[in-house]
Amino acid sequence: MKKRVEISLVVNGKRYDAEVEPRRSLVDVLREDLDLTGTHIGCEHGVCGSCTVIMNGASVRSCLLFAVQADGHSFVTVEGLAKDGALSPLQESFYRHHALQCGFCTPGMLTTAQAFLDENPSPTADEVREAISGNICRCTGYIPIVEAILDAAPGLQGRAPMRSSGGADE
Secondary structure, rough: OOOOOEEEEEEEEEEEEEEEOOOOEEHHHHHOOOOOOOOOOOOOOOOOOOOEEEEEEEEEOOOOOHHHHHHEEEEEEHHHHEOOOOHHHHHHHHHHOOOOHHHHHHHHHHHHHHHHHOOOOOOHHHHHHOOOOOOOOOOOOOHHHHHHHHOOOOOOOOOOOOOOOOOOOO
């Protein structure tokens, strides 16, 4: 008989109670038990960043966190960034800047960037690059991602928006 542990966590503003095996990762519980499949599983070693979620305001790798460690904590997944069916300003900016291609890294990139912008609403481009340096993207070359994050930064609003170069509409 496998031992199970009762946990309680808040995800995207909703409380969940579950019984989990101590060896299960948070990403598995999010995807398989809570049906929040926006959080992706990539390397399962915390290297790629595709499983990043926001825990109590900080970005964390959900593949490295056991579900039992999540007990009593609050999380935001990519599904929780949009409000009432409307994309968040950061998600809108990713769309405008074509900051996604295959989309595999996008949920982790968005949650990493959101936690970063919540902490630093007026970042420099170098600070943005440092903040997302733990998230691997094989498609975009990072330039549109950095531009999208800077464009969405609340402390930089009112400045001329940055535009990606080389787009199809230019």
